Amino acid sequence: MGATPQRIRRTRKRHWTALLGAAALAVTAGGALAAPATAAPVDVDYPTHCVPPPIAGIPPIDGTTTGRITVDNAAPEVGDTVTVTYTVIKPAASNPTDLALPADIMTPTGKVTLGGAQTGSVTVTGPRKNDPVPGKGPFPAFSMTGTFTVTAPGAITLSPGDYNIHTSYILELDTPCTVTDPPAPVSETVTATDDPPANTRALALGSASGAPGAAVTVTGTHFTPGASVTLAGRSGAAQTADTATVTANAQGGFSGSLVVSDRTTTGIVAYEGGAWSAERGAGPVAYAVVDDTPVPDGSQKLTTTVRAGTLSMSQAGDAVRLSAVDFGTGGASTGDLRTVTVKDFRGGPAGWSLTGKVTDFTGPGARIDAGKLSWTPACATEAGSPSTCRAGSAGVVGSAGATLASAPDATLTGGEFTADARLSLDVPAFTPPGTYSGVLTLTLT
Template identity: 85%
Template structure:
């Protein structure tokens, strides 16, 4: 007699639990900035846990997909969110359901320029549901890497609700006519590869009319490459053309007549550009004007130095964040000192890129690290340091600081940045570390 009430209570809890998981999974969508994506409806087929004793349900899900960036470059990491906006069912019982019993997982379907799917997960979190009340919405997030340029469509996919209430149960829901309608689109563009073109000069100076040997590499095989004199930001009349070999190497000579030439460049295309050029490499035109009778020509030499950098330290401890809250983990990049003692016309660029942050719970993507660069110039320096733009550092890199080409460049500079790592709210506790690499060119 005593066992009968327990069996009855178990049946009632099982029935209640099955209805809960089923009703919630009948709807799916993503949380996103207001107005940034489109709510879409799509038919779903949900299978409740067998213990619930409830038949399969075919319902309509209203979902929304959003992305943290709708304009991206190949190689960028995009975070997507899939939210259940309007569940297809409500609580079928008069019993209230407790909070925080549901853990959702799912897929976002990629289409257009990039195919595949994105795994998304959500926290174990839901508001209490009163008897006969509407089920709450829920959100799941995940990331993918852009691999192809073009319009990448995002559509809601299958999802599953795991419930931890009396028993551990799953209710999978599938899209009946995949793919579901497109809810969001990410427009991706090519991310041009780094410019690896470089040149070297056979001599650093010469009299007017002397030929200087120019060699280099990294050019497009078979491309026509222009060798030219440079005076600050302007090209001089000194010019020659060579053809890159099958390995992208060039070799030729440039006759330098223009006494204003302060450097030599090489480039592909009809005009100089930083994307398709190399140099400028410093070159001095020696004044060979004859000395008048009764006069003495006095000369001295200022030796060109190097472009170098040093940093104040090799470790940065970012501030801690709380599990369940996440958010900005902040700190300051160790100061970097750049010394440009070359004395030529070339400026410089200091860039940084970061790896994913690895830890006990997996990884925090490199795209989650942003910085706000700062740069100062030591008094008396010919060049002026420009701080890079605030934004994502990521695995493809961003500019920390730079100086422009000029008639005479150089000086001493200090660069730093305020760092901020966007830690997802439910990242498992532990220490996560990534490596930020700085490159001076």
């Protein structure tokens, strides 16, 4: 499938060095109860009608389900894919038989209802994983995930929908549960923004260098037909006094001449409107002023070169010990990510993105799903850096990954940055005692 314009723009940022880092995370079940997570998700109750398998010989169950919806991106753009997690915290149904059910025989599926700016439903599925269920005992909590593509701007509400519990033990049985009075209460809301159309404006120069005061031919395409276009020199992140104006023809093209006198010029841009913007312009295209002024008698001309560096990162450590939780209680196991330092010494126009994804946490006879790990990112910019870093959104990390920090594209980028995050692992209540470890991998692009 071809890349959308949005994906193409984002890919341009990533044609630079990529470095990998990994941090091992560990949590011990059976110790002191950890402090609660800093941002609790929205839990909602809703009546459900559950139909046990006919073999159970019992009537339908009308009860209350407690559910929660979370997303990996609460502020997407139109065209983005959002990952949705539907957690049934307390199912209305229970084991319909006197037979105890062993671990890892339940496979849940369900629906999440969309409302507001975008309607429809999201199909979600969960892994075949569960704690043992005693005869006639309540079904344990479970989570299901799915994705949807944002098609409209505005507030999109997400409500828990119908779900089904499939058990594979001796017999293949289903217990479907439907929302009695749909839709269920809203558990999560995402606010989508318009994805602006791709900027296809392009620029070409008749030459890459010239003497002070020389004219360079500037050719542009895909500008707005009939628009007034400013040609200008750039000196790093600033515009110089060297400017000219041309008018785009009926096809959006133009050819003009710009006299470049400023000896500090490093590039040339063309743009519509009263000031330069990446959304309505093209460039900068590299241009160098060759200063061929004769050296006076008795003088020496001194020159130097500033070499472009690399994009790199380093970590303050590769292991994080999360706080312990109690068996039977579970809850938030918390800790702090080892500080990551990003150095962008490339000197080009590209920004960067630092993302992370985590494996399942494995331990003695059980696993804690990767989707149980959430973080609250933070980042800081070293004084004097041309770029300013932005922290990623708080939320689930999971195996799909999430953004820890980033810096946008700009005319001139670079600097030093530090990224941190508060970590919280939601440990299920009856996770067997022991130490559980997962690996969080960080990628800089």
